[in-house]
Each structure stands twice: as C-alpha cells, then as structure tokens.
Amino acid sequence: LEALLQREDVSENTREQAAQQISRMVENHQTELAIEEALQASGFAPCLVVMQGEAITVTLRDSDLSGTDGVTILSICVAHSDVAVENIRIITGEP
Secondary structure (H helix, E strand, C coil), X not given: CHHHXXXXXXXXXXXXXXXHHHHHHHHHHHHHHHHHHHHHHCCCCCEEEEEECXXXXXXXXXXCCCHHHHHHHHHHHHHHCCCCHHHEEEEEXXX
C-alpha cells in the first residue's frame, strides 16, 4: 500500500483508498494492542487479539474461564473498541 501511494501513474482516488486502508490497519493494530495490554493487566496472559472488519477474536491459553472472566474480557473489548458484543469471540485452550 505504501508503494501504491508513491506511484504517480495511479489515480488520486486509488491513492486515497490506499491511504484510508493504511489508516484503518494502524487503528486496528493500536486497538488490538490496547485490548491485549488491558487483558494482561487483568490477569489474562498470554493472549492474542485480532480485529477483522467489525469483529474481534480473543485467544487465551487458559481454558478454565469462569462466566465472570468472560464478562470481564467482553467488557475490556467493548471499552477499547466500537465492536458490538455479539461480534466478539473468545477462544480458549492450549494451541
């Protein structure tokens, strides 16, 4: 995408779309990191957070989560993103 932005033979509209996509990718990455940090601070480590479109997947090694843990994880995700609760998935267990 960066290379596309530099090309003069590409239309302005295409360059704008590439810039918007880069911006979304950076925002998603910052959100993923913020959620991971909040989860780790709450004792859910190790963890991995991935945003795809309007969905979040949280992967945790610990497979023994309580209902309260699930609510805490969902609350953290909602607090750090605009993703609706029904679009947040929690995956647990050893890889």
